[in-house]
């Protein structure tokens with residue numbers, strides 16, 4: 001098991017559009033497994049590869065913690081693609097491991113369908129709503145170099161980015 005270091009904003013990797021994987025081979029499988037362990041350790045419910053400085057289109061998520069279950073329900077995706085989004089919108093308070101200790105309400109399509117390669121290199125399609133919908137859209141945003149503060153007003157965004165910059169500075173001193 002390898003735990004990756006999670007990048008804290010600002011970092012150029014967090015602004016980079018990641019490239020698709022050719023296939024989910026043993027190397028990508030190992031990356032997915034290590035990303036899951038890193039996410040559980042953090043703890044968080046989603047993690048995108050560029051947050052650990054790997055610039056391929058891979059993400060992991062697991063919402064089990066918030067739904068009260070003890071059993072892990074990991075989802076691993078490579079090359080995820082939103083193939084449907086509802087006109088109905090949804091607002092949810094989002095946070096991000098790369099923007100620690102800060103949260104804000106983000107508005108997104110309420111329901112999305114996503115096509116992706118799973119950890120066995122099999123094409124899957126899933127429907128996501130509620131928190132899962134926000135989570136998967138948030139992680140796919142990461143793969144396009146977008147963080148949740150990019151969805152906020154410039155004022156709200158700047159407040160959070162300043163707070164995160166201070167947290168990052170304090171982390172570097174320790």
Ligand code: NI
Nearest residue numbers: 095096097098
């Ligand atoms: Ni995030």
